[in-house]
Amino acid sequence: xKIRQVSAHYPxxxxxxxxWRPRLWQIVVRVESDTGIVGYGYGGGGEASLxxxxxxxxxxxxxxxxxxxxxxxxxxxxxxxxSIPYGRRGxxxxxxxxxxxxxxxxxxxxxxxxVYDLLGGLRRPQVRAYASGNDPQWHAxxxxxxxxxxxRWTGHPADYDKAVASAEAARQHLxxxxxxxxxxxxxxxxxxxxxxxRRLAPYNLHWFExxxxxxxxxxxxxxxxxxxxVQLAGGEHEFTHYGFGEIARTGALDIWQPxxxxxxxxxxxxxxxxxxxQSGARVVPHRGGEIWGLHISAAGLCDDLGExxxxxxxxxxxxxxxxxxQAVNGYLAVTDAPGLGVRLNQELLGESx
Ligand SMILES: [Mg+2]
Numbered sequence: 096x097k098i099r100q101v102s103a104h105y106p107x108x109x110x111x112x113x114x115w116r117p118r119l120w121q122i123v124v125r126v127e128s129d130t131g132i133v134g135y136g137y138g139g140g141g142e143a144s145l146x147x148x149x150x151x152x153x154x155x156x157x158x159x160x161x162x163x164x165x166x167x168x169x170x171x172x173x174x175x176x177x178s179i180p181y182g183r184r185g186x187x188x189x190x191x192x193x194x195x196x197x198x199x200x201x202x203x204x205x206x207x208x209x210v211y212d213l214l215g216g217l218r219r220p221q222v223r224a225y226a227s228g229n230d231p232q233w234h235a236x237x238x239x240x241x242x243x244x245x246x247r248w249t250g251h252p253a254d255y256d257k258a259v260a261s262a263e264a265a266r267q268h269l270x271x272x273x274x275x276x277x278x279x280x281x282x283x284x285x286x287x288x289x290x291x292x293r294r295l296a297p298y299n300l301h302w303f304e305x306x307x308x309x310x311x312x313x314x315x316x317x318x319x320x321x322x323x324x325v326q327l328a329g330g331e332h333e334f335t336h337y338g339f340g341e342i343a344r345t346g347a348l349d350i351w352q353p354x355x356x357x358x359x360x361x362x363x364x365x366x367x368x369x370x371x372x373q374s375g376a377r378v379v380p381h382r383g384g385e386i387w388g389l390h391i392s393a394a395g396l397c398d399d400l401g402e403x404x405x406x407x408x409x410x411x412x413x414x415x416x417x418x419x420x421q422a423v424n425g426y427l428a429v430t431d432a433p434g435l436g437v438r439l440n441q442e443l444l445g446e447s448x
Contacts, residue, residue: 098159134434144190155173199362222429240274255294275301288303336359343371
C-alpha cells in the first residue's frame with residue numbers, strides 16, 4: 096500500500112495535567128493508505144508541531160510504500176534527515192514520533208496483526224504497571240504494587256522532610272515489598288541527591304528520576320555510584336538513539352526512560368533499547384503503561400514496568416483514546432486487536448478525522 100493522506104491535529108484539551116501545559120501538548124497524527132486503511136499516532140510538540148507534519152512531512156510521505164517494518168524504519172530515517180536543519184531534538188522529533196506511531200498502527204491494521212506481533216510476538220501478556228502521583232493510599236486501593244511520588248526541591252531544608260514524608264506514606268500504604276520511586280523533575284542537584292540517598296535509605300527506594308536536566312549528564316554520572324543501591328533514572332526529555340548515545344557515553348543513568356510519543360516513536364525506541372542493551376542500561380519508557388509503549392513491553396523488549404499517570408482521585412479522566420487497556424490489580428494486558436488497538440475519540444477533536 097501507499098500513503099495517500101497525512102494530517103496532524105491538536106485536540107481540544109480541556110483537562111490540564113501539570114497546569115499550563117494541557118495534556119503535555121500531545122497531538123494526533125492520521126495516515127491513510129490508498130487501500131483506505133487509517134493509522135493513528137500520538138505525538139508531541141503541540142500546535143507548533145502541526146505545520147511540520149501537515150507541511151514538510153506530508154510532502155515527503157505522500158506516495159511512500161508501507162509493506163514491512165523496514166519500510167517504516169526507512170521512512171523514519173528520511174524524515175529525520177530532511178528535518179535536520181530544524182529538528183534533531185525537540186518539536187521536530189515530537190512531530191516525527193506521531194507519524195511513526197501512525198505508520199505502525201497502519202501496518203498492523205493492514206496485516207491484521209497487533210503491533211506487539213510486528214515486534215516479535217507476545218512475550219508478556221501481563222505487564223506490571225506503576226502508578227505515578229502523590230496518593231499512595233488510592234494507588235494501594237486500586238491494587239498497584241508499584242508507585243512513584245513526585246518531589247520538588249525549592250531550596251528549603253524542609254524539602255528533605257517532605258521527601259521523607261512521601262516515602263514513609265508510600266511504605267505505609269503499599270507495604271515493604273512494593274516498588275517505590277521518586278521523581279524530582281530536574282529540581283535536585285548532585286549534593287541534594289546524595290543527601291536524599293542518605294535520608295531516604297530506610298525506605299528502600301528503587302530509583303531517583305530526573306535529578307538534573309538532560310544537559311547535566313556528567314554530574315549525574317558522578318553521583319550515580321554514590322547513591323547505590325538506588326538507581327538513577329531519566330531521559331523523558333531526550334530524543335532518538337543519537338541523543339541517548341550521549342547518555343551511554345557518559346554513563347549518566349542506570350535506567351533510561353524514553354517517551355515513545357516524543358523520542359521518535361516505536362522506531363526510535365527500538366534503537367534506544369538496542370543501545371541500552373550494549374551499554375548495560377535498563378529501559379522503562381516514560382508513560383510506558385499507555386498503549387504506545389505497552390506493545391513494546393508486551394513484546395518483552397524492555398523492563399516489565401509500565402507507568403500510568405493517574406491524576407487525582409475522584410476526577411474524571413478525559414479519554415482521547417478509547418479501548419486503551421486499564422490496569423487490573425496493578426497489571427496491564429494488551430488486546431489482540433490489529434495495530435495499536437485503540438480508537439480515537441473524535442469528540443475531542445472538534446472535527447471528524
Ligand atoms: Mg518523570
